Amino acid sequence: MKAIYLTLFSLFISCSKVEPLAEKVVEESFSDYITKKSQYIEDQSSDIFEETPWYAYDENNHIIWPTFSVYALRTNGSYYKVQILDYYDSSANPGNFTLRVEKEGESEKFLHFQATGCGNVYTNSNYENCLNNPLTNIYKYLNIETGEVYDFTDSQAKASTKWDMAFNGTSIRINAGKYGQKGTRIGSLFIYTNFFPGGVVDYQRIAEVSFTDRGARFFNLAMDLRQIPYSLPPGVDRVINEPDWFKESAEDSKLFSPINKNWWLVKSSEHNSYFKFNMAEINETLLASDEIETELVIHSHYQSKDDLEFREELRVWRLETFSTAKRLVRLCLDLDEMKSVHCSKEKEKVDITFLALNRTPRQWKIQTTTGAIGPLSLEDITKRKTGRLK
Template sequence: MKFLYSLLVLSLFISCAKVEPQSATTSEVNFQKFIVKQSQYQMDKAQDIFLETPWYIYDENNHIIWPIFTVYALRTQGQYYKFQITDYYNSKAQPGHYSIRFENQNAEIIERVVEAQGCGNVYTNQDYDQCVLDPKKNIYTYLNIQTGQSFKTDQEEAKSRNDWHIAFNGTNVRINSGKYGPGDVRVANLFTYTDFFKNNIADFQKIAEVSFSDKGARFFNLELDPKNVAYSLPPGVDRIIYEDQWFRVDPATNFHQATKENWWLVRGNRSQSYFRFNISNIEEITNEDDIETVFHFKLYKQSETEEQFNETPLHWKLPSFSSKKRLIRACYDLDSQQIVNCKTQDWEIKFTALNRKNQRRWKIEVSSGAIGPLSEEDILARKSGRNL
């Protein structure tokens, strides 16, 4: 093992020796074109952001994991951060030692170091396939970005804990949300320096130049707004208005209760209209062996001709429905506040209920995309839904 570490140190030294001083031309590169610009409105589709936009590239010739200094945004409990993985090795060239740069909403930059060797990487660990099957070795390190505290635990326990935001195991990264945990963490790609790759071939010389100088600070310090970016749905969450974010179940009564603190920006289907959307109440009563349900929606509308959301909220009480009916499907036109035909008319929200004995399964789908969940403070600060 010491021999491998020595070899890695030598490889890093050789790579460093090749690096030439950064030229004035390089420092004057227009980085603005590498800022990710796409609609913030998300459809009902899960995405693993760390697979879609990896934080590293593997140098097969030198067996080195190089960070490529992608800048990510992270949202949790109404707080926004940007972060960047800047190193994967410690001073002894041991892998799995993350250096991570965070910036919070107060523009305070914090450096975190996390030891998370775990099973390493499929490229560098010849026993990787066996390692991931061993729960004693396949261990993630879980980081709370607000406190800086980290801990190791098995993946089953992590699924029930809210005291972490992001976790690492070798080169794998996951967040506390979806199938990995009960949290509300969302991650987005803010900046990707694609000039590291010409014709889809990694330029390790250029990557090394950044790695051995400011470790991507030139990218991180750009004017990047973590609020106005497309946050993808995490693995295990394939609907933007997801069940555990808009209702919860009272175990004593089996009644559903609205999670009224969560809001969404919903894009209109047939026109340039937008809505601040909230499920403000769910009324339920028992009717013999069945449950009668009434939804209450709270809306702020921005019509096609308005520059901002109307300041007066709209309250829409929907007709009741019963769990006696096995399958319920209803489409809601937020523009007209009417229930419409799902196949022949325009709608923004589709509700589906599948009722079986002692079990009710609900889901909401969107037709044209939404942003959320957002806190009430956050959504009221957004004066317009247009051009996002």
């Protein structure tokens, strides 16, 4: 293991008073620490690496200890298990990452790269100045499939789909939201909370894992990468996020066109029913008055409360047309009945709400009532036979 870990481990052995256990310890089940939350998420962003940190900082010894948490990454229609194993190289230099990665259905592999950046406030006494200097505050951009690492400026990274995760010291980003346009999502798959008994970090327990299998006991558990919630990254406040379902038209920048490759699973607000949801068409016409008339076409597959699976029938719903003559357009949609309902008087029937603010530039958004899953590729959504998930 790394020199810095060996030094600390020897200190634990020589200085700590560790008494052998008098009684036999009941063997724990690591499966108890696998995420069991609902996949359906609401319209609220979060930073998964703040909610489930990938490391613990040992202030007394100034060491970053990976906690061997396992994350699930969904990117470009594929799923990966990701685990951070190391933050140091063999000479104890920080910012040198080792990742264990396994694509769904394939064997694990190890990725090694350097991404020191500014470190963090604990390890860099000049941290604030480093952050303000674009020559030092640099992320390294990783393609999780190929292992390639890119040097991008923030603007280059925002426009690129070559990368999936970015690293700068202990900070991690994904290619979505305010950092990128790839639509990558990440979720917490496994976190071993016994590293933090009573909210206090047990560094000796972490050291034991570090010097043995480096978290393989966690990583190799049977875990379904599709059966967890994927959080909305910073800069994304809606599950059905605008860049994932529409864009400027290539023919006329004043008009919008659909991104109909993406699908979502939507949960009904009123019934125990579910929908495969897709914005299939956006038909817009520029009128002589310079107003824009819009027709939205939704495709869906339906699963009622009595259905065991989604029905094969593709439902096509052409919404009522609207135009920019009205400053604010609000459509409250009942997906069960495929009709618009009164937003306040029939609130219990509203599954999704479409809002259009007709000013320059025009702003559209879709809000979910009880949560959704996505964006998902056509291949992914086709494999999902039911919305009634564990």
